[in-house]
Amino acid sequence: MTDLAPSPHSIPWADHAIWWQVYPLGFVGADLSGERRPGTLHRLSRLLPWLDDLVALGANGLLLGPVFDSATHGYDTVDHLRIDPRLGGDADIDALLAACRERGIRVLFDGAFNHVGRAHPWWQEAVAAGPGSVAAGRFSTSPDAVEVDGLRVDVFEGHDALVVLDHEHPDVVALAGAVMAHWLERGIDGWRLDAAYAVPPAFWRACIDPLRARFADAWFVGEVIHGDYVAYVEESGLDSVTQYELWSAIRGAISSRNWFELAWSLKRHDEFSAAFLPLTFIGNHDVTRIASAIDDERHLGHAIAVLMFVAGTPSIYSGDERGLHAVKEERAGGDDAIRPEFPLSPTDWPGGPVFELYRQAIAFRRRHAWLAHARVTAEELSNEAVLLVATGRNGERAALALNLADEPRALGGAAIAPNAWEFRETP
Incomplete structure (x- = not known):
């Protein structure tokens, strides 16, 4: 049986967090072409009217995508300590953080420390100094390195605009640690660490372990897609990683009307959640929208x-x-559709029935906070119908009946309507 003992990586407030993830450059309609506009555009304030909507939804966390000075899409960072002028400046981010604190909203920043953009001062210094220089030594070289600006260097997943840092170099460790500390001091609650899967776990431990004494309540989650999640958390010292296996299983099971796919994934999910608190999701800024993915x-x-x-x-x-x-497309600009500009007010995009579905599900989660560490098993399982039963650490129980069929099904001794789902307080 899965051990339901508390995780050694537990940050208590994270058990109650429900995040609303925003890709800010898209949200405010920033120009992502690389054509830099003069001056600072104070557009982070466009997020402020949406914070009350976040709370009305039932969420209490803002997972904020890249806000640092960058060349185009936010992950080609130029300066980790400067707010992107397309978004605003220090006063704008301070006002956003203050507004979040007033509403009890936790904030995560998105940090890309695997690579930097070619406009980053370190890369410009390396290009000027040339191969074999001290400056060039901050960047990673491997047998797969390519030539960029006259230097042999590793690039991120074939993108020569993103030059990979050497994660064993002390300057790189110091930079990441200093940046994390700076923004934690400014009032954020933790970090989403971009492309963590491409970074040696020891790098994160070297950066994060020294921060724990100063920021004991900070929460660190790494973007990890495949592999041994538990081992990565243990080796890296992170609190969590992104649960892409579950994301894939939820979408796949529903689209193919095959709950067996989800049932298998839930066994794996039990193992992960016994060791750490996974970041779960059915959509993010890198994938086709869930409403488009569900047929x-x-x-x-x-x-x-x-x-x-x-x-x-x-x-x-x-x-x-x-x-x-x-729909996300594998081409230049293929992310634009999934990262749209938002209107100035939530009233310009009424929530409607889907908003109410989220509110209903979140309300159930709020009433059963123990679900954050529950063990979930699939019972009365068939292709189109399943009863999920959750068991808490203290013996709490709840159920979720799911029916994808066009006719009623009996689950847990009660009928479930066609194409319906319902939470049940006790199975």
């Missing part, structure tokens, strides 16, 4: 319900709660 709109609520029922800390990608549709 039958009647089944969108099933995905939302599963997200709010299983262990972990759930994240909702902004716009998903309004049922936005968009």
Whole structure:
């Protein structure tokens, strides 16, 4: 049986966090072409009217995408200590953080420390100094290195605009640690660490362990897609990683009307959540919108319900709660559709039925906070119908009945309507 003992990586407030993830450059309609506009555009304030909507949804965390000075899309960082002028300046970010604190909203920043953009001062210094220089030594070289600006260097996943740092270099460790500390001091609650899967786990431990004494309540989550999640958390010292396996299983099971896929993934999820608190999601800024990924709109609520029922800390990608549709495409600009500009006020994009589905599911999660560390098993399992049963550390129990069929099914001794889902207080 899965051990339900508390995780050694537990940060108590994270058990109650429900995140609303925002990609800020898209949200404010920033120009991502690389054509830099003169001056500072104070547009972070466009997020302020949406904070009350975040709270009305039932969330209490803002997972903020890249806000640092960058060349184009935010992950080609130029200066980790400067707010991107397309978003604003120090006063703008301070006002946003203050508004979040007033509402009890936790804030995570998104940090790219695997690579930097070619406009970063370190890279410019390395290009000027040339191969073999001290400056060039801050960047990674491997047998797969390519030539960029006259230097042999590793680039991130074939993108020569993103030059990879040497994570064994003391300057790189010092930079990441100093940047994390700077923004934690300014009032954020933790970090989402971009492309953590491409970074040796020892690097994160070297950066984060010294911060624990000063920021005991800070929460660190790494973007990890494949592999041994538990081992990565243990080796890296991170508190959490992104649960892409569950994301894939939820979408796949519903689209193919095959709950066996989810049942298998939940066994793995139990193992992960016994060791740490996974960051769970059904959508984010890198993937096709959930409303577009689910073939039958009647089944969108099933995905939302599963997200709010299983262990972990759930994240909702902004716009998903309004049922936005968009498909990610593998081409230049292929992320633009899933990262749209938002209106100035939430009233210009009424929530509607999908918003209410999220509110209903989040409300159940709030009433059963123990679900963050629950063990969930699939019972009465068939392709189109399943009863998920959650068991808490102290013997709490709840159930989620899910029916994808066009006819009623009996689950847990009670009928469930066609294409319906329902939470049950006790199985």
